[in-house]
Amino acid sequence: GSSGEPSDAHERVVFRHDHATGLKAIVAIHSTVLGRALGGTRFYPYGDEHEALADVLRLSRGMTYKAAAAGLPYGGGKAVIIGDPATTKTPELLQAYGSLVESLGGDYVTGGDVGTTADDLDIIGTTTSYVATRTAAAGGTGDTAPLTALGVLHSMRAAAMHAWGEPSLSGRRVGVEGLGKVGRRLVGLLLDEGATVIGCDPSPEARALARGLHPKLALAERVIDEEVDIYGPCAMGGTVTSASAEVIRARIVCGAANNQLLDAPAGDVLQSRGIIWVPDYVANAGGLVQGVGELEGRPTDDVQRDVEAIFDTVDQILRVSSDQSITPGSAADRVVRARIAAATSSAD
Ligand code: NAI
Structure with a gap:
């Protein structure tokens, strides 16, 4: 347009x-x-x-938002x-x-x-x-799952700061839905932080692999309505609906899955219940940051630092959300639209 x-x-x-x-x-x-x-x-x-x-x-469409939110010229x-x-x-x-x-x-x-x-x-x-x-x-930088998981971890830490006043995840209960490439890495990072982790996955192979890597991981049939502090959707999107948002007991929803909210009303229900949602395209940008770093030939350490800086983007979005009493989704969209509009007008 x-x-x-x-x-x-x-x-x-x-x-x-x-x-x-x-x-x-x-x-x-x-x-x-x-x-x-x-x-x-x-x-x-x-x-x-x-x-x-x-x-x-x-x-x-989500990728346009993801690149703009991560401040990438793509x-x-x-x-x-x-x-x-x-x-x-x-x-x-x-x-x-x-x-x-x-x-x-x-x-x-x-x-x-x-x-x-x-x-x-x-x-x-x-x-x-x-x-x-x-x-x-x-000649590539390989699987994007490790850095995607790292970005999700730092997004959870930023949300924890808003929820509980400190970014530490030590002692928190986290439910990870989906133990695939990203989910099982996230489990490892969370256990290293001292969190208690419950995971679910319908695939017996995925469960066995994750448990083999992380014996401390507890398994459940489902985690979305479990008694957890953080619900981390890392499988397919659309799990947060107006109905499921009513039964989520977590204080934070933050994960790698794309398109987590089925629709805008689902986000409104989370907001009205005081549940902090980290917009998916912000939390899961680590893999994209890696891809861009590779295209631009940037050093690995710099790329990792940029992924860790997703913490600051989440912090900024959650501040806008609470200052203006709008959902984190609206706050993120606002930040992104402003960046794209600025780029368009400077190109004119
Ligand atoms: P994957 O295919 O390796 O893992 C997905 C896992 O979810 C599988 O083990 C599958 O059995 C499980 N699963 C399917 N339905 C489920 C359900 N109802 N409940 C629980 N588990 C279920 O995929 P990957 O790469 O780990 O990606 C996960 C999500 O993160 C996807 O939505 C993907 O689009 C998103 N993502 C992945 C990135 C990456 O770098 N791999 C980057 C950004 C987003």
């Missing part, structure tokens, strides 16, 4: 069905107002193309590959996908997400140069 506001209209959406490899993919470029679009590729068994399209449109994009990664992922399909990314000429730079790994990115990288966070062997 020309207004400088990140509207719901996307700049470009590309569908590709490659019969030879079975690739069915959608790339959505939401905004390049601040710079070329960055965002990972999700490989997921969507029920149909409408579901995949809805997801990629929402996720790519836009938002995202891609989805439709299919079960366990059965349909082949090197040929990933290479066909890489060609699709290459054909966009660098307006979109991809990375990993649910269902894709750094190893997959190495294969994608054989047919496109517009890829970040490949393995170290392929």
Whole structure:
């Protein structure tokens, strides 16, 4: 759009069905107002193309906000590959996908997400140069989960300062929903901080892996309505609804999952119950900060410091939220819109 506001209209959406490899993919470029679009590729068994399209449109819009909130001169994009990664992922399909990314000429730079790994990115990288966070062997900085988890930890610490007057998580009970790449790392960081951690995951493999790494982790069927101080959604989005927000017993909701709130009313319910929500795209920006650091060739220590500085962004947003009596979601959106508007007017 020309207004400088990140509207719901996307700049470009590309569908590709490659019969030879079975690739069915959608790339959505939401905004390049601040710079070329960055965002990972999700490989997921969507029920149909409408579901995949809805997801990629929402996720790519979130990336625009995520980059702007992290103060990065990049836009938002995202891609989805439709299919079960366990059965349909082949090197040929990933290479066909890489060609699709290459054909966009660098307006979109991809990375990993649910269902894709750094190893997959190495294969994608054989047919496109517009890829970040490949393995170290392929010249990348590798899996983004560790730094994503670190950013979530620091977001929790900032929220703890607002909730309880100090950032320490020692002695707090934290429920981690989803023990995948990010969740299981977050569990380790939280245990190191002296927190008590309860985790849940429907996958027996994920539970076994997390418990093997962290024997102190307690397991539960679900954590969203458990008696915890912090609820950390680290699986799929949409778990916080107007109904579930009524039964959350945590004081803080903060995690890595994208699009945690099903809709705005869910955020209003959290706010009215005095529950602090850390906007997901702020808390989970660590992986994006890593990808950008890699593209710009920045030293690892600097990148880690930038991820730790997510603490300050969360602190600023929660201050705006309490000073102006608006939800943290509205406060974050306000900060982001101001940054994008400033960038647009300076470009005019
Ligand atoms: P993953 O695929 O490695 O892990 C997700 C885990 O959630 C799996 O173990 C799965 O079994 C579990 N799960 C599925 N449904 C569940 C449910 N109802 N309750 C509890 N667990 C459930 O994905 P990853 O990379 O750990 O990402 C997790 C979330 O964080 C996703 O929403 C992703 O978009 C987001 N994220 C990830 C980043 C990264 O760098 N990996 C960066 C930013 C966001």
